[in-house]
Amino acid sequence: MNNYTHQTAPTQFVEAAGIRFAYRRFGAKIDIPLLFFMHFTGTMDHWDPAVTDGFAQDREVILFNNAGVSSSSGEVPTSIEEMAQHAAAFIDALGVKKLNALGFSIGGFVAQQFTMDRPDLVRKLILVGTGPRGGEGMASLTPEGQKIFGAKYDPADEVWLRAFFTPSKRSQAAGRKYLERQRTRKVNRDPLPNEKAAPAQLAALQKWGAAAKDPYAYLKKVTQPTLVVNGSNDVLVYTVNSFILQQNLPDAQLILYPDSNHGAQYQYPELATQFLKG
């Protein structure tokens, strides 16, 4: 093991499939690693140290930027399938043979696809603030999401107060604490994704979310024990999609937190980390 934390782990690089992937590894190598799949327009710095360091107490944590995002080279592809292929190439290049996967939002779509493509690699799956192919309100950004991502914020990262937290006093207070934690890393922060990343990610999530016939049938193939986590009032990937995931996955547990939005795991980081470990 190394003594790195979320704040101090150096950004490392590995080449695979023509991409130079940026990643960070830290935590106790007591258990197989936990691989984090990031949300829309996020970088490694958008994870909550309370969650990543919480997990790192008894397992190695791997953060990475997928192709075209921030400090990784290449282009963001316009499909979840290609993102999952990139992630698999990255993991193979690291030589990791078995892992647990945590996907948040669009990262949850990629984690599902990754698990279907490479079931041998994945022991357990954690799906946070996410949904199934063809889920409810998922064919585009939700009306709430369009408003939230269309507005200006000063400072700009306050967008996450609206995207991840409810308007309640309690949730906003938790949001401000999350922002503080998220800003704590000072050295070698990731650059923000370039202007091509968001449109490509949007195109990918719209294809994933498009209405389809019997859209949830594929979930029967995801046989890993899965934990589905969300807030009570997710306005970006509606909470009902977490219920749909749980109802259609063969071996899934659901937890919905009170008075919380897309980023429930950042509102209740101790609860979420403790629970996710169980």
Add this chain to the structure above:
Amino acid sequence: MNNYTHQTAPTQFVEAAGIRFAYRRFGAKIDIPLLFFMHFTGTMDHWDPAVTDGFAQDREVILFNNAGVSSSSGEVPTSIEEMAQHAAAFIDALGVKKLNALGFSIGGFVAQQFTMDRPDLVRKLILVGTGPRGGEGMASLTPEGQKIFGAKYDPADEVWLRAFFTPSKRSQAAGRKYLERQRTRKVNRDPLPNEKAAPAQLAALQKWGAAAKDPYAYLKKVTQPTLVVNGSNDVLVYTVNSFILQQNLPDAQLILYPDSNHGAQYQYPELATQFLKG
């Protein structure tokens, strides 16, 4: 505190509102007591010792038979409202001023009504395998429920293998363990409810479950922190009703367990007890 357990706690009696209520108390008086509201046709002996004794490690547990059920006198009323009034009379007679409440199935209906009637009494609420007024498929026994309760079993208590567990090997194995635990108490077991109890309870649950305009509005009045728990495939009170409860209660958390039916808390007693304590 006393040294009683689920198996050894004597059945005691208290008079209130013209009823002689049978009850049992046991567990460590570290926290306010946890009052259990029983399911359709159940007696105090139908609780799972793994759950009740699990809770009793760090709080006092109160089991009781409501009016007309088993060792309690009186008649089973044909409304949830009257059942809640009886429960309140019972608790007042015990002199308990503050408690947590756990309601299972029809007991969850009564616990909701009890909490609305006497918000001062209830600190936290746990709703297991239950649903809201006018919930989905709740205007009568579900078709699955009619089959399950209409069939014959030998021994008769094997009805709970079908009512509380899924057909999977894993769930049925857990069900047999629950039955063994539930049968362990040998001394002073409760008599089964008389033949008038089930029809009255049915009438009450049908009124509670009947379709209504804006049926979930009342849940906004239940402001206590609430934990909603169910199995992934509840065929008696459909699982979606747990989601509806969580979505409409102001401060509720939901947990749905994998591959489980109406009695998820008996399938995963350690998990459930540990989690419910949190």
